[in-house]
Amino acid sequence: MKHLRQLEHQSVYILREAYKHFDNLAMLWSMGKDSTVLLWLARKAFFGHVPFPLLHIDTSYKIPAMIEYRDRLAREWRLNLVIGQNKEALANGMNHTLGRGVCCTALKTNGLKSLLDEKGYTGVILGVRADEEGTRAKERYFSPRDKNNEWDFRDQPPELWDQFKTTFPPGTHIRIHPLLDWTEINIWEYIKLENIPFMNLYLDRGDGTRYRSLGCAPCTFPIKSSARTVDEIIEELRHTTVAERSGRAQDEGRGMELLRKDGYM
Amino acid sequence: MMTATHKTAATEHLNIVIVGHVDHGKSTLLGRLYADTGSLPEGKLEKVQAICRQQGKEFEYAFLFDAFLEEQEQGITIDTARTFFTWKERYYIIIDAPGHKEFLKNMISGAARAEAALLVIDALDGVKEQSKKHGLLLSMLGIRQVVVVVNKMDLVGYRRDVFDGIEKEYREYLDQLKVRPERVIPVSAKQGDNVASRSERMAWYTGPTALEALELFRKEAARSQQPLRLPVQDIFKFDARRIVAGRVSSGRLRVGDRLVFSPSNKTANIKTIEAFNVEPLPTEAQAGQSIGITLDEQIFIERGEIASRQDDLPCVSTAFRANVFWLGRRPLEQDKKYALRLATREVDCQVAIIHRIVDASDLAHQQGGTFVGRDQVADVTLRARSPLAFDLVHTFETTGRFVIVDEYDIAGGGIITELVHDEQEFLRDEARRRDFAWVKGEVGAEARAQHFGHRSALVLFTGPADASKAFLARKLEMILVAEGRHAYLLEGENLRRGLDADLSQSDTRDTVEMVRRYGEVARLLADTGLIVVSTTNPFGLAHHQVIETIRTLVHPTPVIAVQMSHIKPEAEEPPPGIDLMFAGPEDFDAAARQIVEELKRRGVLAHAIGAKPTFQYSI
Ligand SMILES: Nc1nc2c(ncn2[C@@H]2O[C@H](COP(=O)(O)OP(=O)(O)O)[C@@H](O)[C@H]2O)c(=O)[nH]1
Numbered sequence: 001m002k003h004l005r006q007l008e009h010q011s012v013y014i015l016r017e018a019y020k021h022f023d024n025l026a027m028l029w030s031m032g033k034d035s036t037v038l039l040w041l042a043r044k045a046f047f048g049h050v051p052f053p054l055l056h057i058d059t060s061y062k063i064p065a066m067i068e069y070r071d072r073l074a075r076e077w078r079l080n081l082v083i084g085q086n087k088e089a090l091a092n093g094m095n096h097t098l099g100r101g102v103c104c105t106a107l108k109t110n111g112l113k114s115l116l117d118e119k120g121y122t123g124v125i126l127g128v129r130a131d132e133e134g135t136r137a138k139e140r141y142f143s144p145r146d147k148n149n150e151w152d153f154r155d156q157p158p159e160l161w162d163q164f165k166t167t168f169p170p171g172t173h174i175r176i177h178p179l180l181d182w183t184e185i186n187i188w189e190y191i192k193l194e195n196i197p198f199m200n201l202y203l204d205r206g207d208g209t210r211y212r213s214l215g216c217a218p219c220t221f222p223i224k225s226s227a228r229t230v231d232e233i234i235e236e237l238r239h240t241t242v243a244e245r246s247g248r249a250q251d252e253g254r255g256m257e258l259l260r261k262d263g264y265m
Numbered sequence: 266m267m268t269a270t271h272k273t274a275a276t277e278h279l280n281i282v283i284v285g286h287v288d289h290g291k292s293t294l295l296g297r298l299y300a301d302t303g304s305l306p307e308g309k310l311e312k313v314q315a316i317c318r319q320q321g322k323e324f325e326y327a328f329l330f331d332a333f334l335e336e337q338e339q340g341i342t343i344d345t346a347r348t349f350f351t352w353k354e355r356y357y358i359i360i361d362a363p364g365h366k367e368f369l370k371n372m373i374s375g376a377a378r379a380e381a382a383l384l385v386i387d388a389l390d391g392v393k394e395q396s397k398k399h400g401l402l403l404s405m406l407g408i409r410q411v412v413v414v415v416n417k418m419d420l421v422g423y424r425r426d427v428f429d430g431i432e433k434e435y436r437e438y439l440d441q442l443k444v445r446p447e448r449v450i451p452v453s454a455k456q457g458d459n460v461a462s463r464s465e466r467m468a469w470y471t472g473p474t475a476l477e478a479l480e481l482f483r484k485e486a487a488r489s490q491q492p493l494r495l496p497v498q499d500i501f502k503f504d505a506r507r508i509v510a511g512r513v514s515s516g517r518l519r520v521g522d523r524l525v526f527s528p529s530n531k532t533a534n535i536k537t538i539e540a541f542n543v544e545p546l547p548t549e550a551q552a553g554q555s556i557g558i559t560l561d562e563q564i565f566i567e568r569g570e571i572a573s574r575q576d577d578l579p580c581v582s583t584a585f586r587a588n589v590f591w592l593g594r595r596p597l598e599q600d601k602k603y604a605l606r607l608a609t610r611e612v613d614c615q616v617a618i619i620h621r622i623v624d625a626s627d628l629a630h631q632q633g634g635t636f637v638g639r640d641q642v643a644d645v646t647l648r649a650r651s652p653l654a655f656d657l658v659h660t661f662e663t664t665g666r667f668v669i670v671d672e673y674d675i676a677g678g679g680i681i682t683e684l685v686h687d688e689q690e691f692l693r694d695e696a697r698r699r700d701f702a703w704v705k706g707e708v709g710a711e712a713r714a715q716h717f718g719h720r721s722a723l724v725l726f727t728g729p730a731d732a733s734k735a736f737l738a739r740k741l742e743m744i745l746v747a748e749g750r751h752a753y754l755l756e757g758e759n760l761r762r763g764l765d766a767d768l769s770q771s772d773t774r775d776t777v778e779m780v781r782r783y784g785e786v787a788r789l790l791a792d793t794g795l796i797v798v799s800t801t802n803p804f805g806l807a808h809h810q811v812i813e814t815i816r817t818l819v820h821p822t823p824v825i826a827v828q829m830s831h832i833k834p835e836a837e838e839p840p841p842g843i844d845l846m847f848a849g850p851e852d853f854d855a856a857a858r859q860i861v862e863e864l865k866r867r868g869v870l871a872h873a874i875g876a877k878p879t880f881q882y883s884i
Contacts, residue, residue, distance in 0.1 A: 003278045003356075005554075012555040013498070013512050020499050020568065044541045047557060049503040131349060140374070157674040158370040158592050160377035160406075161666055163606050167673045181358075183349070194542060 004190055008041065011178040013162065014141055015045040015125070018176045019052065021166035022123030026082065028112075029054040031066045032214045033187050033198055034127035036073075038179055040196050042125075043077070053080040055115060055124075059107040060090055061216035069199050084115030096218045103219075116173065125176045131183045143175045144168055185237050192230045204228050277484055282360040282376040284403070285385030286395040290416040294385060294454040295348065295359060296326025298476060301461035304350040305329070326454065353480060369640045370592040373402060373678070381410035381482040383475070388427055388451070389420040392434050398625040400435075401642060404442040405588055405680055407662055411439070411446045412478045419453040423466045441628045448478050488515040489551040492577035494656070494664050496608035497526070497570045501557065508539050508557040509566065514608065514663035516573075517551035524560075526570040527654035528581045529821040530700040533560035563711040565720075565821075569610030571654040571664060575701060579654040579664060581693060584617065584685035586646050589637065589669065593676030596636040597643075597669065603676075605649060607667035613650040614669070620644040637677075646685055650841070652693070652820075657681055688810070689817045692781070696788075696818055713794035717751050721791040721822055722869040724860060725815065726800045727808045727843075728829035734800045737829065737847070741857045742798045748861075750796055750870070757801040760786060780811055784818030791822040796869065809842050823867050827860060 018025055027042065027050075029035045042050050056070060074081045086094070089106040096103045116124065128139060140156055142164035157165050168174055182190075191198055204210045209222035210233075227233045283291045299305050309329065317324040348359045360375040376382065382403050386396050403411060413435060421427040432449045439446060450459055451470050458464030461476045473481060493516030501508040518524070522535050538547045539557040550556045571579050591597045597616060605614035616637075623642040624630040637643040658665030658680040669677040714720045724741065726734040738754060745752035761770070764782055768775040783801060790797045801811065808828075816824045828843045839846045845863060847856050864870045 006278075009512065009553055009555040016498050016510055016555065045555070046501065046503060046541075047506070047508060047539055048541050051503065156371070156374075158374045158678075159675070160374055160678055161663070161668065163668040163675055163678075165673075165675065167670065169673060 004186060004193060007182055007186060008044065008190070010181065011038075011041045012045040014164070014176065014178040015042055017162075017164055017166065018123055018125055018142075018178075019046070021164075022174070024119070024121050025052045025123040025125070026055050026119070026121045027052055027125040028127070029056055029070075029081075030127075030214070031056070031070050031199065032127075033191065033202060034129060034179060034182075036196060036198060037182075037187050037190055038125065038127040039073075039077075039079075040194060041178060050077065050079055052125075053082045055082050055084060055112075055121075057108055057111040057115065058083050058085045059111070059216050060085065061095070061107075061218055063201065063214065063220075065199060065201060066214065073197070082115070082119070084111050086111040086114065096216070122168070122173050123176055124173060125178065127179050128175075128177045129182050129184070129187075130180050139175075139177050139180060140165070141177050141180055142166065143177065144172055145175055146172050185234055188230055188234050188237065192234070202233065276354050278356045278358065279381065279479075279482060279484060280358045280360065280379045281381050281383060281479065281482065282379035282408070283383045283385065284372060284376060284399040285414075286387065286390070286393040286399075289385045289387040289390065289393075289396075290454045291361060291385050292327035292329075293325065294383075294414065294416060294452070294460065294475065295361060296329040297454045297457055297460045299329065299348070299350060300326065301457060302350065302352055302476065304352070352476070355480070357479060369398075369402075372399065373406070373590070373592065376403060376408065377406050377678075379406075379408055380485045381412070382408050383412050383414055383478075384446075385414045385416050386431060386435065388415050388417045388431065390417075391431060392438070394626050396435070397438055398640075400439050400444060401442060401623070401625050401628075402590060404439075404444045405590060405642070405678075407658070407666075407680070409444070410482050411444055412475075412482075413446045413449040414475055415449060415451050416454050418451045418458060418467065419456050423451075423453075423458070423464075425467075425469045428470075438628075447481070448472055450475055450478060487552055488662075489517050489553075491515040491552070491661065493518055493524075493573050494579065494661055495524070495556075495572040496610070496664065497566060497568050497572065498555075498609050499568055500566070506539060506559055507563070508559055509572075510555070510557045511572070511609070512555045513550055513552050515552045515661055517549060518558075519549040523575065524572040525575045525578060525701070526564075526566045526572050527579050528652045529566060529570055530697050531564040531566055531570075531821070532575070532701065533562040533564050535559075536561045562709060565710070569608075569612075569653070571608065571610075578697075579656050579661075580684045581652050581654050581697075582684055582690065583650075583652050583687050584646060584648045585655065585681045586620075586644070586683035586685055587667070587679040587681045588623070588642065588644055589647075589677050589679035590642045591637045591639060591669075591677040593639060593671045593674070595671060595676075596638045597671075597677060599635045604670040605647065605653075605667055606670060606675075607653060607655055608664050610653050611670075612653050614647050616645050617648040618646040620646070644682075645679075647679075652689075655681055657684065689813055692784075692814060692817045693820075696820060710792075710794070717794050719750050719796060719864075719870045720868070721794050721796060722864060722867070723787055723791060723797045723799065723815070723819055723822055723824045724864075725812060725824055725826045726798075726829060727812065727826065729831065733853075734829045737827075737853055737856055738798050738800045740853050741860055744857050744861065745796060745798075751794065752796040752798055753790060755787065755790065755797050755799040757783060757799065780814050781818070784815045787815060788819045788822070791819055796864070809840075812842050823869060825860065825863055825867065 027038065029039055039050065039054065073079065086107050089110065094103055094106045130139065140159045142159065143156065144165060159165065165174060201211045201214060204226050208224060208226055210225040210227055211220065211222050214220060225236060227236045283295065285291050300310055313328050314324050317328065348361065350357050360379055384396070384399060386392060415428055415431050418428065428451045436446065450472060451467050452459040452475055454460060458466055459470065459474045461474060463474055494514045495511050495518065496514060497509055498511040501510055518535060520535050520538060523532060524535060525532050536559045538550055539559060540547055573579055589597070599616045599619055602613055602615055605612055619634055619637065621644050622632045622634055622637060623644065624632060625642070656664040666678065666680045668675045669679070726738050728734050742752045742754045760783055764786070765779050768779055770776060787797055787799065812826050825844045826842060827845045827847065828839065829847050832848055845859065
């Protein structure tokens with residue numbers, strides 16, 4: 001339990017640094033377990049307030065229950081919700097059958113890019129964890145992205161002693177990752193500890209399956225599981241040797257590395 | 266990324282960095298450690314072996330770690346990668362820091378987070394410059410638990426004399442840095458000797474295996490037993506509460522405690538410790554926690570100040586001596602302006618003296634210079650533009666170290682080894698003692714500011730005798746009062762005839778005392794909430810010296826130093842210590858207006874004079 005609180009205090013510190021240094025700051029919220037924990041940590045950091053907008057990149061293919069959950073929390077927690085959508089791509093019929101990488105790039109990466117351009121956000125907070133997959137283990141807490149939104153993981157500025165990169169040339173922006181040190185189990189332990197409301201898609205609702213990671217309906221598949229409570233999820237994760245994102249089609253092959261170099265979250 | 270399975274619920278977490286010269290076997294050691302402890306995800310080993318067969322390559326344990334395809338092509342770990350595994354109730358976060366020379370900044374980013382380090386040396390190749398440099402940097406980063414792994418013992422026939430030679434050489438080196446490795450272990454990562462299981466081929470070695478050495482690392486003790494340090498991160502006013510936010514870097518605090526903020530010397534008691542989703546509110550907090558407190562008095566404090574108790578204050582100075590390591594593409598140059606960040610404080614600084622460049626291969630070697638190159642370590646004196654609070658690194662880690670920002674990027678870091686006494690030190694101490702003992706009335710500075718519509722300040726005119734200083738000072742006083750501000754012209758001459766009647770202007774000791782008395786009078790007037798406008802003559806001393814003394818004595822009241830001269834100044838920017846420059850005679854109204862604007866910019870004047878003044882900054 002002590003370790004969870006350490007993670008919490010570090011994340012809160014990072015969120016407050018972000019708020020202090022970035023005039024035009026926003027947080028991505030996908031309604032998944034990680035970004036919802038992140039949102040909760042923001043309420044911790046700012047004593048019940050969330051002093052920046054929450055961005056949701058709506059691909060239009062999200063599971064409907066996710067949208068209901070989003071709107072309910074936005075109301076109850078008085079959130080400033082900003083929804084971005086690549087309408088042009090959708091109008092032209094973009095969908096996953098045209099290729100998963102293509103679809104993710106168009107609807108998510110480009111949807112995010114154009115929202116960032118339009119609103120001029122210079123700091124974007126994301127719920128990325130280092131243990132999710134290889135590329136994410138190389139992120140800094142504050143990672144710069146260049147004018148084209150690209151990430152040069154070979155040449156990142158040093159980050160030490162809780163001093164972060166908070167100044168940057170015009171036209172670039174910084175991605176901020178307060179959850180970098182958390183693991184999937186930590187996320188669930190914290191949800192339990194703080195009693196954070198989460199979507200029941202993560203639980204087995206009677207058919208012996210549950211979602212372990214949530215994305216677009218056509219590209220996210222449930223896993224076999226009989227976990228009906230947070231405790232049972234934690235127990236299950238302790239024994240699994242299957243990767244968390246195995247139900248996410250975009251991770252196949254070199255998919256994630258290519259997507260993330262281009263600015264995918 | 267490799268996430269090993271969590272078979273048991275770990276009760277403790279430990280961050281470990283693994284460093285060493287490139288190719289000495291870090292990745293292989295980790296691959297072996299994971300494989301031999303059964304920590305790999307199911308099928309991972311077989312999968313990598315299959316790929317090797319397919320590509321006709323010999324299987325390497327190191328491949329298990331190469332998350333990026335690029336890395337496998339180049340054969341070096343590019344950035345800091347983290348892997349995790351649980352062993353005997355402890356969860357290890359292993360930071361794999363690249364050994365390649367070009368990636369020293371990544372090694373530092375990785376190592377700075379670690380509580381303990383494994384340093385790998387190739388038995389055949391021996392102690393290399395990078396092995397030494399890594400040892401030096403680990404000592405600077407404050408990592409005290411170090412285990413040295415002498416790898417590839419298979420290549421030297423598992424010979425004891427080879428091992429002993431390396432151990433001796435490396436221990437002697439680390440000794441000069443006051444780093445004492447806890448253990449030196451002979452292993453062969455490739456063959457699995459002394460990694461997870463004891464090797465029969467090195468029966469002469471009776472110490473722990475690499476895995477046992479991990480178990481023997483201790484968890485760093487919390488710093489809550491040390492005196493209190495709480496660097497102020499931000500002041501929040503989202504609702505009725507005015508919350509001072511920050512992370513306790515050492516010690517503990519309780520509701521009701523009296524805090525001193527340095528360098529402003531403001532004091533107040535903790536009224537509440539605020540928290541979200543915590544019932545009832547906490548009554549105490551300790552090192553490591555990111556907290557928010559409210560105070561019983563509305564004092565004006567800013568980000569960057571350090572709260573402590575009065576009986577154990579941090580140092581305050583404009584200068585200190587430090588060991589710095591430089592990672593920037595451009596060298597660190599003497600006398601160039603950089604931003605220094607220490608805990609939450611950011612201040613302009615420059616390197617005043619480069620005492621010596623530290624040569625990692627030969628620590629005794631003396632070498633001076635006017636710049637510090639990339640990946641070099643140097644012993645320097647740094648001078649900041651304004652006083653800051655800090656500690657010496659051996660007493661307080663977090664407030665005893667800093668980073669240097671060059672343009673947009675963090676380009677170096679350092680640890681403070683010594684306080685450098687500046688000229689103001691004596692007066693600063695006096696001012697500090699006087700402020701702590703200051704007996705306050707019921708009306709505080711904030712109440713006065715709300716009532717007057719401005720804060721107190723000191724506008725100080727300097728320059729040659731006939732530069733119309735007095736004329737502009739009078740003009741400013743008139744304009745301020747006409748606008749409804751409370752301003753007063755403090756004439757140095759008046760003090761000389763009365764307060765200083767016992768002193769002689771021809772004796773330097775007396776003139777120093779005159780400056781001190783002047784400063785104390787200005788301090789008193791500032792405490793009444795006035796904007797003090799003053800033309801002091803420099804008492805026969807240098808202008809900049811007088812201004813600095815007065816700033817110290819009236820601190821933290823803002824001082825606006827206005828320099829008047831006959832001729833148009835050559836430089837665009839005012840010299841250090843001067844805020845505005847005018848060449849007289851010129852348009853006096855415009856000049857006075859400019860000073861009023863400066864007062865607004867500095868947050869002294871509220872923008873509009875109305876029923877309820879609003880200040881630009883947080884109160
Ligand atoms: N013979 C022998 N070779 C080793 C041993 N450990 C590592 N190597 C080899 O040394 C080379 C570099 O190892 P690697 O782990 O990639 O080094 P790193 O750059 O420090 O991560 C590889 O070819 C390894 O197979 C060892 O104990 N014995």
